[in-house]
Amino acid sequence: MIGVAVLGAGRIGKIHARNVALNPRCRLVAVADPMKEAAAALAGALGAEAMTDARAAIARPDVQAIVVGTPTDTHVDFTLDAARRGKAVLCEKPIDLDIKKADAAVAEIEKLGAKVMIAFNRRFDPSAQALKKAIDAGAIGDVHQVIITSRDPSPPPATYTNSGGIFRDMTIHDFDMARFLLGEEPVAVVASASCLVDPEIGKSGDFDTLMVILTTKSGRQCHINNSRKAVYGYDQRFEVFGSAGMLMNDNLRATTLRGYTESQTEIRDPLLNFFLERYDAAYRIELDAFIDAVADNRPMPVTARDGRQALRLADAALESATTGRAVKV
Amino acid sequence: MIGVAVLGAGRIGKIHARNVALNPRCRLVAVADPMKEAAAALAGALGAEAMTDARAAIARPDVQAIVVGTPTDTHVDFTLDAARRGKAVLCEKPIDLDIKKADAAVAEIEKLGAKVMIAFNRRFDPSAQALKKAIDAGAIGDVHQVIITSRDPSPPPATYTNSGGIFRDMTIHDFDMARFLLGEEPVAVVASASCLVDPEIGKSGDFDTLMVILTTKSGRQCHINNSRKAVYGYDQRFEVFGSAGMLMNDNLRATTLRGYTESQTEIRDPLLNFFLERYDAAYRIELDAFIDAVADNRPMPVTARDGRQALRLADAALESATTGRAVKV
């Protein structure tokens, strides 16, 4: 039975803590958050101990695995602290906003041989897993093109200014999925980015509408499109085109209901609104995969290096959008 | 906090017990099953007490609600025992295979004013709830026709001989859904039944392939079709046609994956195989609805009389299939 401490009792920490509690191979030992009440509420509901000091939680002898769900600028510190103590880590994305800091962290993690997994939850969505499995089974021959459509239902609140910009905050998930589905590392990035949703976003130097093309060494291509505001809900679609066919994943809806009226047919529900609902199963499967890898002493399914690579692509895309050049990576 | 005892530690008892454990408004106190090991295993996993005597479980002062998941011929006895003791009951369908016994039970339950709910799980499927809500909101005007397609992936094992026949065992769910969706009581039943799947079923006097038409007093109609064997999986579809439109519910699948190959397009997964997977959410929502009605002292969402009405329609359909006449109910 693996003892787990969850760092951060916010939105994402709650998800992870609940999934730790549901997993029969581990036990939720502690929840740490500087906001005392938040830690107490979450820990109390799940029968764990509330703490305010993350480092103390990491250091506990009854804790073998850490889930890092704290603000981005603490990810590397907590992860390395845990790694140095020989603990396994599931760290939220992004590993950091600064590629140099990320590089240094990955180097140390790899040198330590530490078990660190980056929480790219979308890989663990049942449809994404089925898609990857079908690709790997050769269902569509060689992969030629990947199309990723990824649009949020609405922009983050104006207070969310430390995101690192849309490429590092939002597109980073898509860069990881691109690598997951392409089966090869991208070597060139071109991007176009605009501000069409909210001028305030533009004033802060960020974008809300973008398109990217990644190209791999052998010439495989991946297109990503993002918008911060899809009025019809959280839009998450994946298409993989290959020499022998095509595979597609569509959005999820709460029900199968379809309506026919005098003026319209096949009317369906809106999409599941946002990532917590849409990736509910994915978060649980992700946590289970982490615990299984720890318990069975197997390699992490998503590594710190994966986190670094996605960040590198985000930086390159931002550079391309700004300079109008293809950026080699 | 409502104390709950689950009677029966079989397939369906496990589902209910798990859902009792997940519901924060109740507590799983005991699991009773004459098979000592089964009771112990289920109770142990969920932190409850294992018992072998159902009546002792019903009588416990720390138990206010009973879930009856035992063989059909014990449903009425355990339900009445609990009702007489003032306990709330969630009883699996059918209430009984004998309409006279069902009638007597309903009469006593109603006289007692007892809280008894029949576990017609399909009503609680999220898509069924959305369908009913849309009908009630007038989305399609007056209901004119209901089409229920309901096919099992494979016949029950030959040992399952006390089912009461396909109409009372399988179609009974559809009769309940018909009443749920029609918004009026059926007054006439016609049916056609055959044995096309397995001759052994016919030899035992039962059918495996059937079609029914129900007609209400105002002339609304409902068609039900059943087969004991749909090779593509558990097929559960609902269509409601009205004066102002149509609503449809389709099957569920494990993923959204669609494949395109040289010879085929839009290829999707098989359907979820059978009722435990297909109605996983429905079972949980059903249990929650039961507990809410008990805790808030509100009417049961599905009553013993609903259970009796479905049985009456099953008897009438069997009679029609045998005699070739419309049977009035």
Added chain:
Amino acid sequence: MIGVAVLGAGRIGKIHARNVALNPRCRLVAVADPMKEAAAALAGALGAEAMTDARAAIARPDVQAIVVGTPTDTHVDFTLDAARRGKAVLCEKPIDLDIKKADAAVAEIEKLGAKVMIAFNRRFDPSAQALKKAIDAGAIGDVHQVIITSRDPSPPPATYTNSGGIFRDMTIHDFDMARFLLGEEPVAVVASASCLVDPEIGKSGDFDTLMVILTTKSGRQCHINNSRKAVYGYDQRFEVFGSAGMLMNDNLRATTLRGYTESQTEIRDPLLNFFLERYDAAYRIELDAFIDAVADNRPMPVTARDGRQALRLADAALESATTGRAVKV
């Protein structure tokens, strides 16, 4: 080059005449209609001769094939007149409203060995042809159940009183499709019929909402549902369920457009409104099949006996709806 005369310059006559003109193996020689202007307009547009006397058109030596698109009560007379003269006939459905008259006509046609085809257009819809071909190729094993959904967008005008009632006018198409898809003759019919759309229809002794079950000797079943008013358009769906799978045909729409808005997703166009649009291709393929059978001296793809059988089922369904009994056929 087969010379063709089209009898009747109304809605259906126009369709057939246009398709005759498009077929390179035949030539439209004459259009006959007692309404002089109608005949002249249609014949003029297609380079044929306008006539007012149908019998004169039938008798023309330059005419080898007759298309009967006149009112129902003239179908048998014109068909027999043509058959006796050795001409091939494509006769609109129904062959007649009176089963005795239909029986006599079929007997004479068969005795003459005449080439008479009944215009059950739906069989020739490309999707229906593909469905039948797949069934015949064994794609779903043995047929067990057929479900036919067939709803008109709106009732016929009140002046359309000689239709013979909904079973003989509208359901007759579905009875033919049932026979086409079941692969066996129905031997028993049960039906339920109501008047829910327009009370005037009920006052005239007819129905507007109905459900039927047909059963074949081996126990195969077919369900048909009809409504005279589907506000969302002409609804034509077919489902065939067998021992090894299922096949379905859906409705057609004018475009593939799907819309997503703040409140709804997957919104599609209304259905093609009515039979002339929906079965546009079917009418053309039907005419081509008729001409091919004539030119190549092959058996008619739909015979007068097929027309008679559908009428017999219509009569039986009406009797069942009225008496509440299964009617043997």
Added chain:
Amino acid sequence: MIGVAVLGAGRIGKIHARNVALNPRCRLVAVADPMKEAAAALAGALGAEAMTDARAAIARPDVQAIVVGTPTDTHVDFTLDAARRGKAVLCEKPIDLDIKKADAAVAEIEKLGAKVMIAFNRRFDPSAQALKKAIDAGAIGDVHQVIITSRDPSPPPATYTNSGGIFRDMTIHDFDMARFLLGEEPVAVVASASCLVDPEIGKSGDFDTLMVILTTKSGRQCHINNSRKAVYGYDQRFEVFGSAGMLMNDNLRATTLRGYTESQTEIRDPLLNFFLERYDAAYRIELDAFIDAVADNRPMPVTARDGRQALRLADAALESATTGRAVKV
């Protein structure tokens, strides 16, 4: 009645000639092709005169409109010849492979005020028309992103070497659709192109797999992906995402048939194989739109300048794919 001459009796000439013959506002006067037999066969079947000299056909006094379906390198010459003689022209795409020649032609056409339409058939597809109409009606607010998926079923024969490369031959259609749907001129182009389908294509200096991003002045974006080989058929999909919703057009299939088997569900037909089948209706509507514009003296729905703009985007995309830079246009 407008007299029409069709130049070119090949695959595309046949389509246009048939549609001229079907249009009641014009008359097919002549078909001209240096291949005498081809001209004779096509003209003969449609009751027109066969000619071998295109210029003689253009000069005929009974001809007011010319359809140019000849090899690309003759497009400009025949179009200008006709324009100078005051005749209307429907010219196949591309107007030319050389932007300078195209520029000169457009300049002269505009100076002459000549009626010249470029045959971008996809704009006239009923689904594309419905899509454009919905956008213009404000159904999705402001357009933010357009996604065009356009894949051929198989590469052109090796003998088809004068195509000008994939960007000018294949993507040019997509550039036109991008302009049609974006509602603004693209000002920047980035592209990535590879050879993954057939190494021979790469040896000839061309590509078979590509992705493009177009950006307009206000920041709207359009992604195009192309492949020369989609094994599942001719893939033509369009998605337009806006501030108030999304619109999508899917592929067409020959039938609505869907199959369910033991291992798969929702199996549909392959796509319509290639452009002649897929855009059958579009070609007819395009011809009708041309004739209507000529007969009613209205502006051409697609102009020579539209043809030039698409070519300019093709050149820019090729430059971007080669240099790795965004190209301004």
